[in-house]
Amino acid sequence: MKKPIQKMHGANAIGGYLCNSKMIALIPLCFAPAVLAADNNINPSASAITLEPMTVTHKRSIANPLNTTEIDDKKVRSKQAAVSDTAKLLEDTPGVSLYGSGGVSSLPVIHGLSDDRVKINVNGMTITSACANHMNPPLSYIDRSNIGKITIMSGVTPVSMGGDSIGGTIAVESLDPVFAEPGKDILLDGSASSFYRSNGDAFGGSIAAGIANQNVRLDYTGSHTESMNYNDANGDNVQSSSYRNQNHAASLSFKSDNHLVVIKGGQQHIPYQNFPNARMDLTNNDSIFGNITHKGKFDWGSLDSNFYFESTKHSMDIGEDKHNRFLTAAGGGSFAPPNDYMPMESRGRNLGYKIQAEIPVTERDTFRIGNEFHSNRINDFWPAVHNNTSIPASQPANARAAYWMMAPENFVNLNNAERDRVGFFGEWEARWSPKWNTLLGLRYDHTNTDTGAVQPYNPNLLGGAMAAGAGFSLSAANAFNAKDRERNTDTFDVTALVQYTPNDLSDYELGYARKNRAPNLYERYTWGARKMDMAMNGAFGDGNGYVGNMDLTEETAHTVSFTAAFHEPKNSLWEVKATPYFTYVNNFIDADRCSGSTNGASGCDASNQTATERFVYLQYANHDARLWGMDVSGRADLFSDKTYGDFSTHTVMSYVRGQRMDGGNLYHMMPFNMKLSLDHKRNGWDSAVEMQFVDSKDDVQGIRNETTTPSYILLNARTGYEWKMLRLDVGLDNVLDKQYYQPLAGSYLGDRYGMNPTADANVTVPWGRNVAGMGRSAFVGLTVKY
Template identity: 50%
Template sequence: MLGGAIPFCVAVSAIADDTQVQSGDPAKEKKLEKVVVTAPAIAPKKTLNTVEMGEAAIAAKRSYTSDTAALFDDVPGLSRYGGGGVSSLPVIHGLNDDRVKVQVNGMTVASACANHMNPPLSYVDLRNIGKTQVLSGITPVSLGGDSIGGTIIVDSPEPVFAKQGEGVHTGGSVSSFYRSNGNGFGGSLNAEAATENLSIAYNGSHTQSGNYKAGDGMEVKSTRYENQNHAVTLAARSDDHLLVLNGGQQHMPYQGFPNARMDMTNNDSTFGNVGYKGRYDWGNLEAKFHYEHTQHTMNFLDDKRYTPGSNIPNEMPMYTDGKNLGYLVKAEIPLNERDILRVGNEYQRNELNDWWPPVAGNMMMGPGTFRNINKGERDRIGTFAEWDARWSDEWSSLLGLRHDHVSMDTGPVVPYDTRAGRHIPGNISANAFNAKDHSRDDDNFDVTALLRYTPDATSQFEAGYARKSRSPNLYERYAWSKGQMAMYMNGWFGDGNGYVGNVNLKPENAHTLSVTAGWHDEAKQEWEFKVTPYYTYVENYIDVDRCPVTAGTDCGAANLTKTNDFVFLQFANHAAQLYGVDVSGKLPIAKTDFGRFTAKGILGYVRGENLDTGDNLYHMMPVNAKATLDHQWGDWSNAVEFQLVAPKSVVTKVRNETQTAGYGLLNVRTGYEWKQVRVDAGVENVLDKNYDLPLGGAYLGARPYAYGANVPGMGRSAYVGVTVKF
């Protein structure tokens, strides 16, 4: 359970400024004071497109969602596409999944699943998150690497130490929640004890839900889940030094996926990490090391099983064993009052084995074990240097250069049946794959150049360019079979199509231009307005082509022309462009004896195009907007939220992507905090609107799978959550 890892960022006596900004209540913020070490975090100054969320804002969302990626629904330019109840995948400016850098408590973890059912954010429970940061625009090289989208950083609460003279400090909290749609429920326990220099903390949580219902009352099958997390953290400090050790595990007994042909039937992850942060006369030093091991199983949950006696298989076990380990060492060196130099080096290793054992009595899945990825290895070593300069009160700049060397390899593969004349597509594909050299080496370079102009206390302007690179993941390069069943089992896009890899894929190189203009009140508390247009050109964008006709396999001629069915696709490099605009703002409406009223809003537009084929890119969120009326009256907060999404009519032809209609949703929320007790309640989709998720993908919640149906969104759901601190 990566969520148990305590971040090594630190602050002086109070919670970081972002928490105070999010809460909007100065009196309330004073209650959040904690004693933490004073060694500073190593990070570049925040760009105008950096969105932070602190403890208070996160706490308000924990009761109505168990999906960590849903925390970022209010971030301009960020959307998410469908997965399980705790495993949706983030999209920033149209760039999704592995193209987005995700760090969970300093760890970079690759999905250990051919369907990406265990993305990095799924490993951290919402009740063990203290701070998040999203960089949706130009990303500094010190926070990037092996990604071409933005960066998402998730950190657990900071370690707490006793105040001077306090003796032994103890504390903790217990929380629980219930949601009506799907009968979702769960709870968590946090306990901590500390002296002035030593700290120990435990966090455990359990979340469970049945299938939810759509607005028309239809049960959306394969949407149930259960998730358990545990973690222990030890921390020690001395003067300007902090050492943190973490260990934990996650057990996910099951999670349904309504847009996948398979479900998760078990996911066990264990992790350990060590972090150090210190201040020296020459500057600041930070070092981290982590190890994570995931054992993952896919099969059919009940919704996807046929009745007894059917000749269609009801068992299709698939096992994945993934390991991630790495380190990061970085230093921040003030050269003078104007210039700061940051340098760093990191190493990330991903090991993957993906095999499908035989099914007794099934001729298609036997008699031997199918090796999908055999001894897959992906090593990346990166080095960066970053120059942060403040030229005057008005002008500042950030310039960075980064190099990442990526080495990949995998062993020989085996189909279910190696006997002559049996499972011909599998044998032909395996022989062709095994005859190739699988070893690949990529040298990737990133460049970031950012210039900020602050003419006065109420406006800021920022312009930047970034060149960012990403090498293919193990499945994009090494998924090998052109047999129908195997192709359908590989693919994390939720479109129902089948995928095959391409050993000869080149790394993606993205060139992004972005400009941001922002206006706000002098205190940056009352009102603000920000607009960000952007443009990205991607060399060797990893898109897909229809699987080329290959004799003896299921990649036949008919597959090339299908327009109303699922198809087979092969990863391929193409030139692509993405462009769009983010708009956000807030405005005080009234200050009365009954509290403060504030209006907030965001609007997003993105378009992605394959420049080689003229097709549209997949998973582009249609024009969408959100308007919220917030009310704050002492310790009582309320919100009325309107969400509007335009029809998705611009779709990709190569995948036979289906369209969705536009819709509008109304949500209401309330929360009250009194002394050591916090209560949250609300209703999502108040009007019980029936709609399809524009990024939800194809509905495959129950067999037989039928082309043309989209995954419905959740209907009305009332929720309540309670947290008691001690």
Template identity: 45%
Template sequence: MKRTSLSLSIMLSLFLPSLAHAEHDHDVKELEKVTVSGEAIQPLPQDDADLNLQALKSKRAASSDTASLLDGIPGVSLYGAGGVSSLPVISGLADDRLRIKVDGMDLISACANHMNPPLSYISPTNVSELKVYSGITPVSSGGDSIGGTIIVKSKQPEFAKDANSVLKKGEIGAFYRSNGDARGANLSATLATENFSLNYTGSTSKANNYDAADNFKPAGPAASDRGWLDGDEVGSTAYETRNHALNLGFKLDNHVLQLKLAHQDIPYQGFPNQRMDMTENRSNSINLIYNGLFDWGTVEASAYHEKTHHKMQFGDDKKFLYGVDALGMPMETEGSNTGLSLKTEVMLNQRDLLRVGTELQKYRLDDYWEASGSTGMMAPNTFENINNGQRDRYAIYTEWEADWTSKWTTLAGIRHETVKMDADNVQGYNTTNYNPTAFNNADKSKTDNNLDLSLLGRFTPSENASYEFGYAQKTRSPNLYERYAWSTNGMAMRMVNLAGDGNGYVGNVDLDPEVAHTISFTADWHDADKQDWNITFTPYISYVNDFIDAKRCSGQAGMMAVCTAANLTTTDNFVYLQYDNVSAKLYGADLSVAKHLYHDDKIGHISGQAVFNYVRGKNRDTGDNLYNIMPLNATFTLQHEKGAWHNTAEWQVVEAKDRVNHERNEQETAGYGLLNLRTSYEWKQARVDFGIDNVLDKAYSQPLSGAYTGQGATMGTSVPWGITVPGMGRSFYTALSYSF
């Protein structure tokens, strides 16, 4: 009995092509399929959203950031960051609060500013499957997170039809975007027999700084020792990235073994909301994956190892020379990530399905800053931010799914994780300005025993409706920076920032794990054939005990101290904070509507979609708003299809953000509306995309873009406060691809 996943909140900008009854010309090649879905429950049996790859390719043409492919899924938004490193948000929870798996690997950002998040390690052109589990996530897909789960898979191995044939295929593509002079190319090639498959995928992209729609600052030198920036040029937004992947597949009857090798090289990536820039990121990974189908069920197993060498320094738009001979501030991070996982599905009978699994992850991190200059603040020692940081996870789970009747299905699961963390003693640049004594004397060895629970049910009273409801307890332990970043020196604190808000942070060894209690309900109404219309409504609420927020530090005195009484009261400047546990509440609702509007053999098919998202986040201890919560927003999409021609008009509307986090002096943003247009045409072996983003050249700042620290003497305190990172102005783009 085959089980497929339940798609509750489908990305509507991609969904309507599957609703429309398009008649393709006979000479048009059948498009490759890709699974892109937003899901609340994976195991309950209902068809996935199986979508035409052309819709995904339209998004690839507009951005080199894999996280941007999630844009438009109900409940999902994006934190601003570098050009290929934005951070997804699900229902107000982001970054390490989400579980993000890339080809089965639990990747971890090895950076004090989280410049290399998991989704930055795979190119958009190499994505073949992308799933989002929001709301109640089953324990088999969750773990060490309190939000949803994002699963991304690269292209799977393809095999020849029989022993007498050989499969040879490939694709080459290129793109150009006018704003920022972005350009890039990609190549994929496959050679396969009936039982062996070899695939190579490579891509490269490069861009200059982009321009906002209007001046948001005075024109002038980016810094005293740097070049000129126009008033509308957004500093520190240039990037260059290269990705290579080799996938070997072996198939024998119902068993498939894959060996995936991947290499990433990012020579530079600017960050407009961080005080540092990425000046190198090299990552290598090896990933062994097994999938087997047996008479009694299935087995999935994987083993991986990933190593990252990450460097930060001041890029072309940030001051480089400090004092007499301090050439910037070199920062390096080395991360090592090894993992194992085993998952089995056993069909007990026609009603009951049992899932049992175990996972292990071993992570090591060294974060060190070499001395800069012969004297002064950054000499003579190497600053050790995290020395031999250790974070190991051991997990086991079981899950029971039962089809009680044709109308009732339930899912219950339990998961236990042991998270062990530790770090060695550290040192500062010198003993005058950096004193690690308290940290070195602290008990840094921590063991968390975390418990996850999930209980879900689905009721399908008719062919036009289904209703889902559930409860989950989810737990996340702190990351290494939240626990072990130790220095309260102002300059060192400003270099540790996971939020993009320009503030300085110090860790807290005594943090407790976050525990979220979530209740969610989803109503899904549709026509009987699921071809004409669909309405999905999902309200939810989460109470989080020991939510890891931040409070302003105090209690210091002296000329160099920053954790002072004044730090507690300032409302118009950057501040200094320490991570701290609080009680929090998040609640909201997502609404999606899709309708097939018109069909004519001459005109083609016209369909419409709308997605509405609302979320609130509160600190229950202080009454303050949680940081970086997206205001009410909506996306309206009108699509036209005729044969191989696809046209889309999209209007994004965002309410003004005036509910901000006062503890961080978070800045408000104005409301705005953006119009985007795109079109594509596909021949038998070729495809062309063309689009215009921000057609009306609207000046705006995305609510989650962060504070603008993209130019100037960013190591110090002279960066102007009160400027948000502006969005991109009008941009024309085109992409070409050819299959062979």
């Protein structure tokens, strides 16, 4: 039996050679012009020798499949002024879309699979959201100013990149440490940046500073961002869209011969982040983390290891934009103070490690073996709004029955819930010939989950069993506590990739993956069955109420993916890539409308089964499902001139469909969407005009009463200039001030009190409204480097 209820606290051109990062062997030639120019006794034109053009290429490892996208620090910096949300750096990635959420907490979706189904590593750490509404997802824990590289694998993912996920993989890394060059004692470097965006009066800044010798480096990064509510194109204020966020991190790095050790630590403080598609708002989020990484090279290969710890204190309540506005108009009633508050607290902890060895056995064969462990703890409790044991005379008569709705004890949603996973994997990469490469991988994971006993607000039935459904809530808690709550899951993942390169023009890749994910703690162990309790557990932005299911089984996904990539081989003037895919998921964790209750406090009554234009109450359930779609991306150089600069274009197109095998669509499937950009570069200038098209969302899920959204086209423009130590960015998003609704932004809940999803619309949130997108917004950003 578990413990009792407790709290857890330029390329330079010379002689026909193109000097770039792929020509390591020719690096000295890149500096030849400077050397020649420095010597006044040499005439470069007289001594130059014209050679035939030559291209040196880098052979890509199949461990980074063709559908892998990398976003480097230069691309990250170019977007810092335009976005505050780290997840929005992924918007130009084929196959990736975003669930709308708070200002710094969007949830990535890869090929229709979202949230915990996507493996996200932040500097090697696996971080699980410690919130019933998933307001603190992994990418919210690192500011975009502290990112050096993002790697997105949007299709078949090698087993070495992580288990317990059936979607793709996103790996976020800070900049690698830079040490002083030989002969120099001290290296000092850093940067400072600031930005302003007109819509929402968003502003912020970041600072980075480092000091190093040849073997030791110390770094600090800090950032601050905040915004008021933004306005849509109609000029209406989108309530509950404001936020404030602060991040601090430090690292100490040691380099010795072929070894690198990096020790990181950091802290995050979010005093508030409001959510237009949730019934609650984040009123505080404090997190600390520690991380030790070692990378070593030996005669036999390489060994990488990572150990980490993360702790979160998370608070939610009804924010100012939702609080009391319509209660006063409705005359108070049962929701008069103090029952118009809904404090919720959670404490989360993540602890883990990963050790991986890469062993090149022969020139053809490379093996990777590894072991990882992740431990997650969540304590989720809802403090009582008062601890009186009798009703004060000041309480209105029409609210006396509801006085015990959230009192006098704490509601325990998850009691020291635990989820521990240990995994082992092995991979074999083989280069059979210059044209053929293969990758085979096998992985085993064991996942154990458990939780302690729970309790409702009013376990002693003060005011009687009928008072605010106290008796019904107590019965649900007793039934939950009577069960054996420990669950164990054993899963095997398999990955197989074959890559064929017939010539310099094309590459082909075919992959199959069998991937698994065990249920998370909220899917398995939330138990509250009253309308209000279920409404507080919802991570989907749909306004519906949810209850867990202890008998859920693991999801098993079978994915087949094919990628064809074509490129101009001589000067890389153009490239195009297409990836069709199909995924069949056994026991996909979706939801069914709950039923079988006649108690008035429960939403699981007969009307819940047939309701079409209202919010509903659901229980997590396993169903077989299938998803399919295609990603297309391409780029081309259009025109190059010494006077006017270089013009190019790039595009990204994605389409996905998802269906349950017993009928109906899956929730939040992104409709066809594309981006087309005209890009220009000249000296330090870097500009782009972008058109974004999103088709209407008509294939919606009836079980959740998901709403449709219309199609739209947006136009964005930006330009930037970079000097040696200074960069200036300006731009205009939604140039035409188009009113639009993002398909995955969810239901608009931001302007009203909404604890009871099916109450009178005069008191609570009406069904059928989508969150509006941001209207026209100008931005400016300035970065100084030294």
